[in-house]
Amino acid sequence: VSSGFARVDAARVRALREQLDRELGAALVVKDDGVTLEAYGRDESGLGPFLADLVVFPSDTAQVQAVIRACQRHAVPVVPVGARTGKSGGSLPVCGGVALALEKMNRILQVDPDDLVAVVQPGVVLGALVAEVESKGLFYPPDPNSWETCTLGGNVAENAGGPRALKYGVTRDYVLALEWVLPSGEVVRAGHRTAKGVAGYDLVGLFVGSEGTLGVATEITLRLLPKPRAVRVALVSFRTVADATGAVGRVLSGGFLPRALELLDDVVLRAVAGKGVSFHPESRAVLLIELDGTRDDAVLEDLLEVAARCEEAGALDTQVAQDEAQREALWRVRRLVSPGLRALCGGKLSEDVVVPRSRISEAVERFKAIGARHGLVIATYGHAGDGNLHTNVLFSGPEDNPRVQLALDEIMGVTLLLGGTITGEHGVGLAKKKYLPGELGPSRLALERAIRVTLDPEFRLNPGKLFEQS
């Protein structure tokens, strides 16, 4: 595969492997068969494959440390890998070398209802943690779409978000402490088991979202919340996206902070039409609005006031789920969006730009116009509460790629012009690397590079990602 990235020299990899065999022997699982290399060469970004030379499966912190030290010694790149559900190519081993797969470190070490804390290894699947904490009446809010398969190490590396971010924040807001192997191979512990703590710099914050470039998390301490006892959802239809975002403003200014405020535009509605939920015939946008709290009657009363506020803002109609089955049916619409859009055209490229809340409607219009100029259909859905838009460029096949790339460049440009950011939850990785300098500007890019150099002078960890060494 020609990728534009310099691959590591084979002799170095051989020397590395000999050292690993000597030091760790059979205790460390190492694979280099074609099937494994191919599997670890891809993620959900659609980029790749980029083949590692070796995929290693450490089972504890000491093994992670030994692998990273050996990679430093033999000048071999090393890329931490979770469940490969990433959307930006962040875990792809573009320069070859070692893919460091954390999936064997998959133990939930502790769920403590008194301290409202969970301690997990990086390979724990988010869905497994959710099941465990909810069985104890607790709540871990971050809910990326891939929650059933993604792992917490990946969530931390990418600072995963999800629909609940408006009210509950993102992964970063729940990481209390980390044990982490630095690019030097040293183990550092940062953060606290307590929710508060201001001693020293916020190294946890620096690590979360660093996309596998500043080290490898080997133990993650998470903040939990009491589980809300009541949840209610409604689907509200509008004539336009502008009406829908106007309604969002009226809801928020009424003192309501929904746990989800999902927007679907007209193309998305076409994609999910006839799949179990019917929309008002004039609907060209809908909001899925979910509230939670302690008392079902109070949450329902709130939801009815929210619906009334939406109607004042021009809503066509409101469907309030009356029970858990109806709630599930409304959320099913949201989950059908991605496959539905793919079925509309054949292929799609899903972005995750963010614009200030007041610019959502303008952004959706401008993205559509960009698509029209390039003969492409653009669909937008996403988190209307925080402006995080999953703008999808639909296409028929690989022959559309040049037009798709041009449209994407323009979408990123408009996003930055509107005061937004190129990625709200997927990360930069490989997919958005070329747009990063435009967002950060030279001073900030230089500062980030200086910090990375301080921790990893040779860019041994995840080279080729985020930005180059110089």
Place this chain on the structure above:
Amino acid sequence: VSSGFARVDAARVRALREQLDRELGAALVVKDDGVTLEAYGRDESGLGPFLADLVVFPSDTAQVQAVIRACQRHAVPVVPVGARTGKSGGSLPVCGGVALALEKMNRILQVDPDDLVAVVQPGVVLGALVAEVESKGLFYPPDPNSWETCTLGGNVAENAGGPRALKYGVTRDYVLALEWVLPSGEVVRAGHRTAKGVAGYDLVGLFVGSEGTLGVATEITLRLLPKPRAVRVALVSFRTVADATGAVGRVLSGGFLPRALELLDDVVLRAVAGKGVSFHPESRAVLLIELDGTRDDAVLEDLLEVAARCEEAGALDTQVAQDEAQREALWRVRRLVSPGLRALCGGKLSEDVVVPRSRISEAVERFKAIGARHGLVIATYGHAGDGNLHTNVLFSGPEDNPRVQLALDEIMGVTLLLGGTITGEHGVGLAKKKYLPGELGPSRLALERAIRVTLDPEFRLNPGKLFEQS
């Protein structure tokens, strides 16, 4: 004043001043009279005075930049200063040089109800921002005790907290973006106007709580929330701190997340006795529990269930505020704690350690025992929801200082043994510098030092704070 810190050479200060006069002339206010130097040599830590050579009052980012560049050029220390309400001595110019007072940069640049964003200069007083946002139906949750006088630049530098942290988080959770002058004098902008954004490293998180060592914030973009429409508070009495913390567990496990959960122990109750609120005669601990939400009736119903849960956990009685005047009266008790404790003995040293929630009662007992061994009375109050304890060592006069210091050393030791942290909201500054290595350990301290060196090789910003250069 002999302080153990090396003071900057007078000739360098003269050369610096000449450059500032040449470059900025009368546009920059510079003072070096005795009254000003004395005033800027102290904060609420009780340490000092430490006299700067000059106090400068920049009025814009360019002046901040010019001062910092000139200080670098002439090798003169420079220490950013807010409202001097800090409790850890973080803004004291211990090596002399320049105190960079941000109080003239005190404009609220924007409060945007649509984007739920405020943009402020660092010298804006928190109380002024709160008044402005609340007048628009919005809410800025962080509420350090000094909110009427402290400034947002200081809040950002120290990552200020407050009683509402359990439900709403601390300053760091509300800083979306910063314009900040690096120790090099370069201006960098980091973060986004949007709530979400994962492009690049979290430099905002790194800066918040860096205690004036990594630069000077010159513009701060803050996340706002809709203002909760209903708030209710209750005061619940208990026989012991253990009963009170047991009740906290029952409240949280019931699915409630109070906006405040303040604990007062028996010594604190003595200090506020007869000041307008009467407690059950057997009270040796009380909780002040405040809930908020959208509907007063629902919040009240929740509060009554919370009270019932407290009674199941052994509460003696509950006083629910029936109106705003009664709410004010109950909170007045909390505000009288600090002067009340001072009146008990004469002097007090107030700490802000944090322990895991499950260890609060044990911590309070062990702190009392430490006091008893040293013939000192120890009083504890604080945020029972997040384990952030304001443990106060009471004393009569300066002659008690050696005993107080011994007790303090032991309190910090016990805090770390219990899995806690030496500071939850006051910062390390000068007051806790000697305890920092014990908390961080050598790997983390080395990493933090390396980051500081990367940004400020000569430790020109706020030297003598947090940790030394080598």
